[in-house]
Amino acid sequence: MFPELNNLLNTTPDRAEQGKLTLLCDAKTDGSFLVHHFLSFYLKANCKVCFVALIQSFSHYNIVGQKLGVNLTMARERGQLVFLEGLKSAVDVFFQPQEKPHPLQFLREANAGNLKPLFEFVREALKPVGSGEAGWTYPVLLVDDLSVLLSLGLGAVAVLDFIHYCRATVCWELKGNVVVLVHDSGDVEDEENDILLNGLSHQSHLILRAEGLATGFCRDVHGQLRILWRRPSQSTSQRDQSLTYQYKIQDRSVSFFAKGMSPAVL
Amino acid sequence: MAAVATCGGDAGSAGSAVATASKSNVTSFQRRGPRASGTNDSGPRLVSITGTRPSVRNGQLLVSTGLPALDQLLGGGLAVGTVLLIEEDKYNIYSSLLFKYFLAEGIVNGHTLLVASANEDPANILQELPAPLLDDNCKKEFDEDVYNRKTPESNIKMKIAWRYQLLPKMEIGPVSSSRFGHYYDASKRIPQELIEASKWHGFFLPEKIPSTLKVEPCSLTHGYIKLLQFIQNIIYEEGFDGSNPQKKQKNILRIGIQNLGSPLWGDDICCTENGDSSHSLTKFLYVLRGLLRTSLSVCIITMPTHLIQNKAVIAHITNLSDIVVGLESFIGSERETNPLYKDYHGLIHIRQIPRLNNLVCDESDVKDLGFKLKRKLFTIELESGFASFHSAHF
Numbered sequence: 262m263f264p265e266l267n268n269l270l271n272t273t274p275d276r277a278e279q280g281k282l283t284l285l286c287d288a289k290t291d292g293s294f295l296v297h298h299f300l301s302f303y304l305k306a307n308c309k310v311c312f313v314a315l316i317q318s319f320s321h322y323n324i325v326g327q328k329l330g331v332n333l334t335m336a337r338e339r340g341q342l343v344f345l346e347g348l349k350s351a352v353d354v355f356f357q358p359q360e361k362p363h364p365l366q367f368l369r370e371a372n373a374g375n376l377k378p379l380f381e382f383v384r385e386a387l388k389p390v391g392s393g394e395a396g397w398t399y400p401v402l403l404v405d406d407l408s409v410l411l412s413l414g415l416g417a418v419a420v421l422d423f424i425h426y427c428r429a430t431v432c433w434e435l436k437g438n439v440v441v442l443v444h445d446s447g448d449v450e451d452e453e454n455d456i457l458l459n460g461l462s463h464q465s466h467l468i469l470r471a472e473g474l475a476t477g478f479c480r481d482v483h484g485q486l487r488i489l490w491r492r493p494s495q496s497t498s499q500r501d502q503s504l505t506y507q508y509k510i511q512d513r514s515v516s517f518f519a520k521g522m523s524p525a526v527l
Numbered sequence: 528m529a530a531v532a533t534c535g536g537d538a539g540s541a542g543s544a545v546a547t548a549s550k551s552n553v554t555s556f557q558r559r560g561p562r563a564s565g566t567n568d569s570g571p572r573l574v575s576i577t578g579t580r581p582s583v584r585n586g587q588l589l590v591s592t593g594l595p596a597l598d599q600l601l602g603g604g605l606a607v608g609t610v611l612l613i614e615e616d617k618y619n620i621y622s623s624l625l626f627k628y629f630l631a632e633g634i635v636n637g638h639t640l641l642v643a644s645a646n647e648d649p650a651n652i653l654q655e656l657p658a659p660l661l662d663d664n665c666k667k668e669f670d671e672d673v674y675n676r677k678t679p680e681s682n683i684k685m686k687i688a689w690r691y692q693l694l695p696k697m698e699i700g701p702v703s704s705s706r707f708g709h710y711y712d713a714s715k716r717i718p719q720e721l722i723e724a725s726k727w728h729g730f731f732l733p734e735k736i737p738s739t740l741k742v743e744p745c746s747l748t749h750g751y752i753k754l755l756q757f758i759q760n761i762i763y764e765e766g767f768d769g770s771n772p773q774k775k776q777k778n779i780l781r782i783g784i785q786n787l788g789s790p791l792w793g794d795d796i797c798c799t800e801n802g803d804s805s806h807s808l809t810k811f812l813y814v815l816r817g818l819l820r821t822s823l824s825v826c827i828i829t830m831p832t833h834l835i836q837n838k839a840v841i842a843h844i845t846n847l848s849d850i851v852v853g854l855e856s857f858i859g860s861e862r863e864t865n866p867l868y869k870d871y872h873g874l875i876h877i878r879q880i881p882r883l884n885n886l887v888c889d890e891s892d893v894k895d896l897g898f899k900l901k902r903k904l905f906t907i908e909l910e911s912g913f914a915s916f917h918s919a920h921f
Contacts, residue, residue, distance in 0.1 A: 294886050316846075317883075318820045324585070324884040348817035355814050356759055368810060371746045412843035413813060414806035444846060451839035510886050 262302035262329060263294075263515045269488060269506060270467070274306035279399050280432045281439075282424075284465035286458065288445035289473035290484045294510055296405045297322070299440045301329040304336055308437070309397035311386040313379070315347035315409045328513045341397060343386035347409070373416045376423035384430055387437065400437035402427055407461075408444040408454060417456040424461065445470075466491055471508075481525035482507045486517065576777055576823075578636025579607065580707050585884050590638075590779055590825055591708035593628030596907040598708050600896070601850060606883055607779060608820045609849035610812070614832040614878070616856035619786070621873060621900070622829045624657075625854070626783055628711055628905070629827045631656040633725075633781035635709055640727035641761055641782045643754055645791035649729030652785070653722050657711035660903065712903050730757050732792065750792040751811040758782060759818055768822035780824035787811075788830045797834035805840070812847040851879040854898075871897035875907055 267273055285295045300322065303310050314322060323333040336342035345364060354363045364382040367374035387400035410420050424441065431437040443461060446454050462468060468489040474482060490502045506517045518524070579588050582603050589604030592611065598604045605611055611629075615622040633640045634656065642649035735753045747755075761767075766774025788796050788808050796808055819826055828848075832841050845851050856873035857863045875896045882888040898907045 291882060291888075293882060297886065321884050325886060328886070348813070348820050350817075351814050352759075352817040352821065355755070355817075368814070369746055408843075408846060409813070412806070412809045412840075412847060414810065444842075446839060446842050449838050449842050451842060454839070512885075512887060515886070 262298050262305060265517045266298055266515065267302070269504070269517060274302055277302075277306055277438070278466075279436045279438060281466040282428055282432060282461075282464055283438065283440040283467045283469065284461050285440065285442040285469050285471075286445050286462075287442070287471040288447050290471055292442060292444075292469075292471035293317075293405070294515055295469055295471060296403070296440075296442055297325050297329060298515075300333075300403055301326055301331045303401045303403070303438070303440075304331045304333075304341065307341075307398050308401045309341055309343075309387060309399075310336075310401045310403060311343045311345075311383055313345045313347070313383070313402070313404045316405055318348055319344055319346050345382065367415055368413065373414055373419060375419045376410070376415065380423055380426045380430075383427055387431060387435060389435070400431055400435050402431050402437070402439045404439075404441040406442035406444060407457065408442075411451075411453050411457060417453040417460070420457055421460045424464070428464070474507075481509060482523050483510050484508060485520070576779060578632070578638060578707065579779060580604070582606070587884060590636075590781075591632050592625070592827075593630075593632030593709070593711070594625065594905055594907075595708040595710070596898075596905065597625075597852070600877055600907065601880065602888070604707070605825055605850065606881075607823055607825050609825060609881065609883070610816055610819060611825075611827045611850045611852065612844070612848040613827065613829045614851065614853035614876075615786070615829050616854040616858075616873060617833060618856065618858060619829070619831070620858070621854050621856055621898070623785070624713065624900070624905070625852075626785060626827060626829050627652070627656050629781065630783050631659060631711055631717060632709060633779075634717065634721050634727075635659045635661075636779075637725070638779040638781045639765065639767075640725065641730065641758060641780060642727060642785075643730035643732075643757070643783065644785040645732040645750065645789065646786060648731050649727070653727065653729075654716065656717040656722075657713045658715035658717050659721075660710045660712055710903060713900065713905070714902050728757075728761055730754060746807075747810055748793045748807040750794070751807055754784070755811065755814055755818075758815070762818060762822045762824065767824055768818075778823070780822065782819075782824055782826040784826065784828045786831060787828050788832075788835065796840060797831060797836065800836040805837070809840070809843050809847055812844060816847065816849075845879055848879070849881040849883070850877075852876065853878050868897065870899060872899045873897065 262274070272278070283299070285292055285299075287293075287295075300310065300312060304326075312322075319333070326333045333342060333344070337344055347365065350363065350365050351368055353359075354365045354368055359366070362378040362381070364379045366378045367376065383402055387402065389400075407420055407424075411417060424439070427439055431439050441461065443458050444454070445458060468487075468491065470487040470489070472485045472487065474484060484507070486506050486508050488504045488506070492501070505520060507520050507523060508515050508517045509523065576588075579590050580603075581587065582589050584602065588607040589598075590607060591598050591604050592601070613622045613625055630640055630642065630653065632638075634653075640653075642652055644652060730753075732750050732753070735757070762780065763771055764774070765771075765780070767778075767780045786792075788794055790797055794807055796805060815826065818824075830844070832844070832853075835841055853876040854873060855876065857868055857871065858873075862868045875898045877896070880888050896907050898905060
């Protein structure tokens with residue numbers, strides 16, 4: 262986790278809020294550093310994490326996690342982390358006939374399917390196991406990323422349904438958190454993606470949006486992060502709070518600064 | 528097919544991760560994985576393979592694309608286990624040249640090749656590969672020596688290229704070239720001996736028999752299913768993923784797929800905006816990447832993205848690939864006569880570079896790159912029309 266981002270979000274692993282949906286969004290840049298942040302944050306907070314990693318392999322997250330101070334292999338071995346490696350599972354489900362529904366069953370289907378098997382997987386992974394379990398604080402579902410599901414043929418509605426079920430189970434029933442990443446296609450007209458993004462934005466409590474700079478590539482400032490706190494259930498008379506920072510990604514951390522205050526510029 | 532769970536205890540099935548996580552890798556083949564950098568807790572180090580080198584940044588295994596200029600732009604080379612997607616230029620001239628450089632580099636390094644095409648026989652593609660320049664000093668002499676190897680006077684002819692005398696007569700190419708990244712003469716064909724000494728598999732779509740895989744109809748285009756089966760078969764049979772107990776492979780598989788997405792593959796993504804098989808290509812890329820990540824292979828794909836009607840699909844394809852390079856040639860466009868571009872044959876756009884095992888990536892500062900093809904050199908440089916303080920002339 263990045264200590265500077267914790268300060269900006271006003272949280273620490275000890276006293277994070279529960280029952281929240283956080284939406285990570287990136288436009289014209291790579292927002293995966295936010296995923297690494299939340300993964301290490303919740304592992305350090307002693308939560309039980311179910312990570313649906315659809316876009317990269319386990320070793321990728323493991324190596325970056327080690328730079329951020331968490332050991333994913335050990336977390337997985339002691340049961341704190343349940344890792345669904347999308348790429349590896351896709352090969353399994355595609356080349357071998359499955360007896361029971363596989364979380365990525367939709368890859369074999371012709372028509373736009375639904376994500377019920379994936380939801381069953383998540384629910385099974387995060388359900389509280391008896392009293393003998395080493396006490397994890399609360400469950401967390403992390404998905405990287407949802408846009409991959411759209412590009413593999415699922416409809417935006419199917420993905421929204423999946424998130425709805427996950428929220429009902431993880432956020433409301435189990436008092437945990439859900440963090441998802443969606444790519445913003447920007448000016449490319451991707452209707453399904455826009456539906457998904459808008460739908461999730463309405464439901465989220467916290468939106469972190471990483472954007473590339475409008476002026477193009479810069480070596481010292483990699484992008485801009487917009488943080489938006491929302492209260493979806495309460496009345497809209499209260500204004501949502503929004504902050505914008507610029508950031509630079511380094512080898513082991515990310516540094517944030519106010520707009521125009523990059524150390525390279527000053 | 529025992530392709531599952533030789534490495535890593537995690538299973539795709541629900542809820543069993545806790546039980547299987549305790550199973551550690553006890554097979555004799557400790558596959559470190561294509562991105563192993565020595566940070567794993569146990570297992571032997573990966574034996575060094577010809578034509579690869581670890582990345583300076585994170586120790587990841589890299590291979591050359593066949594174009595040293597492009598290697599530098601990509602941060603040293605192409606990482607094993609990744610996909611390089613080349614967005615074709617309009618007449619598929621320079622993209623097919625990059626494709627051939629990639630394959631030729633594989634032959635020179637002794638890698639196994641897998642060439643897939645729907646419109647050209649892979650054997651013909653291999654015949655057209657450019658000839659490598661194996662040694663700057665003695666290249667001319669060496670070329671002559673190769674053809675004269677069978678004659679008894681070969682001892683005399685070897686006088687100039689004296690160090691090659693000590694090499695076994697049959698082996699050329701992989702033994703004499705230990706450099707990473709070679710230069711090729713685009714005007715000459717690769718010597719026949721090199722092709723015959725190399726190991727390659729061809730996939731020519733019109734020749735393949737119907738597949739036996741029981742996938743629901745129309746889930747993926749037929750051609751793609753056949754190709755995936757073929758690739759998976761080669762990877763398993765030849766042991767590139769370490770799951771075959773009979774085969775201990777310590778070589779790289781270079782996969783080249785030409786014109787993926789064109790109508791010849793049975794895909795209508797270039798013909799209509801919302802066709803029946805609109806997600807066929809993305810599913811193919813996803814499963815392909817899954818195969819690559821778990822094996823010692825690297826893949827180049829050329830795709831006619833300028834023909835794809837639905838622009839959102841291009842964004843999906845970019846997200847599902849690792850490295851995306853776009854080529855834009857000036858042939859036939861108004862830029863051909865533009866004085867700003869007169870030195871160049873086209874522009875090369877590095878659209879995406881992956882962040883593998885890292886928070887940062889090797890993004891080059893330079894975004895305006897032009898390329899020109901000379902007989903022996905494919906150079907990529909900063910466009911001299913734009914203000915630049917140093918020209919990155921490779």
